[in-house]
Amino acid sequence: MKDINYSEIKLKVGLEIHQQLATNHKLFCNCEINNVENNSDNIEFMRKFKPTQSELGQFDTAAIFESHKNIISTYTANNMNSCLVESDEEPPHELNQEALDIALTICLLLKSNIIDELHTMRKMVIDGSNTAGFQRTVIISTDGELQYKNYTIPILAINLEEDAAKIIKKIGNKSNYNLNRLGIPLIEIALAPVETSPKEIEHIALSLGQLLRSTGKVSRGIGTIRQDVNVSILNGPVIEIKGVQKLEAMADIIDYEAKRQYSLSLLMKEIKKKNINSSNIKFKMEKLEEIFQNSENKIIRNSLENNGTILGLKVSNFKGLLNKEYFPGIRLGREISEIAKTFGFGGIFHSDELPNYKITEEEIDRINKKLECGEKDSFILITGTLSSINNALDSIRNRIIQSINEIPEETRVPTIDNKTRFIRPRPGKARMYPETDITPVVIEKARILKLKSTLPESYHKQMNNFKNKYNLNDKLTNQIFDSENKKLFERLTKETSINSNLIAVTLTEIFVSIERNNINVKNISEEKVIEVFKLLENKSIAKEALENIFTLLANEERLKVNEVIEKLNLKKMNKHQLEKIIDEIIQDKKELIIEKRENAFKIIMGIVMQRVRGKIDGKEVSEIIKEKMKNVK
DSSP: OOOOOTTTTTOEEEEEEEEEBOOSBOSSSOOBOTTTTOOOOOEEEEEEOOOOOOTTSOOOHHHHHHHTTTOEEEEEEOTTTOOTTTTTSSOOOSOOHHHHHHHHHHHHHTTOEEOSEEOEEEEEOOSSSSTTSEEEEEEEEEOOEEEETTEEEEEEEEEEEEOOOEEEEEETTEEEEESTTTTOEEEEEEEOOBOSOHHHHHHHHHHHHHHHHTTTOBOOSTTSEEEEEEEEOTTOOOEEEEEEOOGGGHHHHHHHHHHHHHHHHHHHHHHHHTTOOTTTOOEEEEEOGGGGTTOOOHHHHHHHHTTOEEEEEEETTOTTTTTOOSSTTOOHHHHHHHHHHHTTOOOOEEGGGOSBTTBOHHHHHHHHHHHTOOTTOEEEEEEEOHHHHHHHHHHHHHHHHHHHHOOOOEEEEEOTTSOEEEEEEOOOGGGEEEOTTSOOEEOOHHHHHHHHTTOOOOHHHHHHHHHHHHTOOHHHHHHHHTSTTHHHHHHHHHHOOSOHHHHHHIIIIIHHHHHTTTOOGGGSOHHHHHHHHHHHHTTSSOGGGHHHHHHHHHHOTTOOHHHHHHHTTOOOOOHHHHHHHHHHHHHHTHHHHHHHGGGGHHHHHHHHHHHHTTTSOHHHHHHHHHHHHHTOO
16 A cells, blocks of 8 residues: 555644653652662552542543553652652642742743643542552643744643653553652643644654753753654544654654554445444354363463463454554554553454464364354454453453444554554543642742743754854764753863863763663763763873773772772873883884885774773874884884
């Protein structure tokens, strides 16, 4: 099939940006935010959540769905970064005023209408990421605009809210979270949907991110900014894709989701051609353990060995539709499998893909007979415990019925290969209700006037000033200005006389090179980085040794800088020692030098550097070699 035409399908995309604010304390308590990645956890407890009613006595659809998973959440925390507020054992404190000022500044930059009196709300979240079963959020302003090229993109709302707990691992219905991130202030900016290409959406997100960074008061690094992407096509609902972290992946994710939704709309048309509707589609469910007593399928065998069950679900008149593919890898069967996985199952098997996976023709014949499947019918197999299966089957039946009439309104998340997968239905209005433990905040005009008088310059003007101040090229300016090491760079240029270009290269390119080997440079404290550069400034080490030094410092946090220097045998070499080594090598390669003359320089330089790298500056080595080679006869 030809590639998708975004204009024809009326692709619309709305962005919601969630950016951590660089405050000293969390949003509703006095816990410090520094060192939130500290792994010395000394608190642990467990929770299980149930949905509650809204003010009007309604239950949220997404909350009910989550409750059917029977998730048990275990939490670990460090009392340096978390307190009784995070564990929901103490009421929240007053709203963090530092975070509020940053949020108000961003509202002013986006020309948004700030609300006179702020009220904190509770947003129901029972997937385990919030210990209280809800997230606290404050609507700060409405309306506004983001200027991007020739576009004016409307702002719908700007909220200040607390970040969620960090998922550590999930196995079956058991989830483990760390609380150190819970409660960090986040600003949420919702942009109105626009009709444009996925790549242009990516550029719009970048533009908004740059505006946020212009304040100098937002956090940097992986996980500090996340984008939710709302995608819809002609006559379809809004599908929310939560937690797009990599900006460069956004266009591919939106493209996949557009194709997925368009595929579902084409499938609906095909279903209608077959005269299938919600009133004549029939389901039949049977237990099938006896058929698979000697099965060679590993999933089925493991289920039976662990006292699980195997259920078959007949779907009338659906033959060939579960595996129908309009774009590669996009099938209704996959959609159903994703639902099964949200209940902790490995997936499903269905008749359109069988025989396969060591499920034989004989077993298929017996299934068809047991379920009374005709030539036009299909079936689905699912394995697991009976209570979990019943909940999963209810959702699967609903999903098949939805495929006849609509594209389901749901929440999805990105996958590692830039696709999307189902996690739950979309939440509704019933998930919001007032927070009664926090008093409203009145926004005084004097406060707004004060913030207006100190608004930052534009991102691009700041970057140009930065470039000129430190005499950097465009590439290094972009790398270090957008780096989480920007403040460290500025500190190093103040506290040492090292060339700013070398500092920038080290904190960007060399650090990236180290991390490609799965070594976390965040293990190196700022003080150690500064100590290394001061040794370089004093000519106690050579710049060629920087990567080896920082690699070992990151690998072995306990080591001091002087211990690393000693361990790497990087004691500074004097000129006399260097000349002695060069003389030996030149004497050994004399014939080569006479034959090749200046063309032999690179060879000699390489041999010498193998012996002296990191112990003396390469420029000094080069000058001595060139001088000595002139005298070779």
